[in-house]
Amino acid sequence: MTSTSRKTEDPATAPSIAGARPTRQRRAVASALQSFDDFRSAQDIHDLLRRSGENVGLSTVYRTLQALADNGDVDMLRTEEGEAIYRRCSTSHHHHLVCRACGRTVEVEGPAVEKWSDSVAAQHGFTDVSHTLEIFGTCPTCA
Amino acid sequence: MTSTSRKTEDPATAPSIAGARPTRQRRAVASALQSFDDFRSAQDIHDLLRRSGENVGLSTVYRTLQALADNGDVDMLRTEEGEAIYRRCSTSHHHHLVCRACGRTVEVEGPAVEKWSDSVAAQHGFTDVSHTLEIFGTCPTCA
DNA sequence: TTCTTCATGAGAATCATTCTCAATGCGATT
């Protein structure tokens, strides 16, 4: 690597990791996340970056995605096969209706579900509660 | 997945695989599943068998558990790390409240959730719908 | 028993993910 030209970018659009250095790689991952709407695996995102000319190591993609997920800046969920997939996060807590075939995603909210799961957990004395709720199906286009 | 296809099968307590030979190994796995109440990984169950004298290959444990899960004879879910864990199935469709620390499990039902997720999926034209809903927390004993 | 087919298991292969650690980049400070 020879020349490293410094480009001025707008810092507000893409998510950044709190207390971390805004490196080229992290910006690239954050920006890649803005370029699709469905859930993608870390490897998919890595390929995407490579194909778009940005060279970012696979380890770094994993690390960055995890940091973003921990920070609540991206949604992370698991396919039925257990693979982690990521997607840029809209605002609040929500769940997903995901097409098994094409990955198309619809965000859905279920306030009742939230309350229900919290109350069920409380009834049994469980604390520090979290839950996962994802709906998988075949979307009309793929059917 | 709301199908309730009742086939008349063996009335015994331990599940068997439809259209498969009842071998020593499959019986051993099915019986091991009766010996615990929480969720265990395939490898855990393999160890359990080995320690109890039954020699069953790891591949066979995986194959058998998968077949049983496909058949709806055991519950299979994934930890937050994506590892598959299994447990003997009680009767109908239900969800779980699982202790992150000790694995203790409480089965819970949420008829409202079922209806809600089916209707949400239908609203968006999704078919062949399945959903996952698990609650993780810390149980009173472990807190 | 003999035959046909399914099941088993030891180890290799696969696949996602994590780890290692030397080299590099960032930013604050001279």
Add this chain to the structure above:
DNA sequence: AATCGCATTGAGAATGATTCTCATGAAGAA
């Protein structure tokens, strides 16, 4: 600009769960 300190990077190795291969073994039928 030169420099120091430390977070970050990335290539490849390591890990760990799961699946596959295929020669051998067991089950049921004829």
